Amino acid sequence: MSGAVRTNTRDIARAAIRFELAQVAFDLFRREGFDNVTVNDLAAAAGVSRSTFLRYFGSKEDAVLGAVDAQGEQVADALRARPADEGDWTALRRALDTVTEVHRRDPDGALAMSQLIMRTPALGARTLEKQNGWRPAIAQALAERADPSWPSLLVPLVRAAVAVDCLNVAVEHWTASDGRLDLDALLDEAFAAFALR
The missing domain is CATH 1.10.357.10 (Tetracycline Repressor, domain 2)
Structure with a gap:
């Protein structure tokens, strides 16, 4: 398998995860209110660690506005x-x-x-x-x-x-x-x- 294929596959997987995390964040913000939700809440709702969430989004604002x-x-x-x-x-x-x-x-x-x-x-x-x-x-x-x-x-x-x-x-x-x-x-x-x- 070439490096380009691996990179593209990795990019596709990363984009899919990012999309899913953003959707979880958006749903939680709509339900609870943006100011009432922490990054820890977002990570828990998505079933990932805080550090994993922050690897995809540097802030909770970026989860909405990515x-x-x-x-x-x-x-x-x-x-x-x-x-x-x-x-x-x-x-x-x-x-x-x-x-x-x-x-x-x-x-x-x-x-x-x-x-x-x-x-x-x-x-x-x-x-x-x-x-x-x-x-x-x-x-x-x-x-x-x-x-x-x-x-x-x-x-x-x-x-x-x-x-x-x-x-x-x-x-x-x-x-x-x-x-x-x-x-x-x-x-x-x-x-x-x-x-x-």
Whole structure:
């Protein structure tokens, strides 16, 4: 067996365990409240040791928000895949479909997650911190499509920040409606408020 196959198998197994631990954590947080659950509680509920749990998640916040880190690169990759003749603002809006896809695929789960995050200040703050980490990747993808007159990454960074804020405002409205409003329509409306040409 080659090293690449072993690594891929190991990665698949690790991802499956991580997913299961995250699901146990999410269920416990929903039942007991985020602030009432310790890492020891999470480990016990999952049937693993505290050190095993912490090997997969550095904190209980990360057990809920682990997928958020990868979303910035997914948005950047989707942005790079947009047609070259498409305006940056339109390309940014369409690239964010990679994030809203989860809401379309599992609206009940996404709503429960959004409600947990919005009701828990520590999760809300951590989410914003993680999303701020998306900006450089998104800005770099914009720069690759860019107007050569941009002397720095300032313009793409500002556009990336505004796009992420539009996403957050749309998700907040969607969550406040208990998922009854259309998230894509809300995101379109938020983007229209900042139409860049």
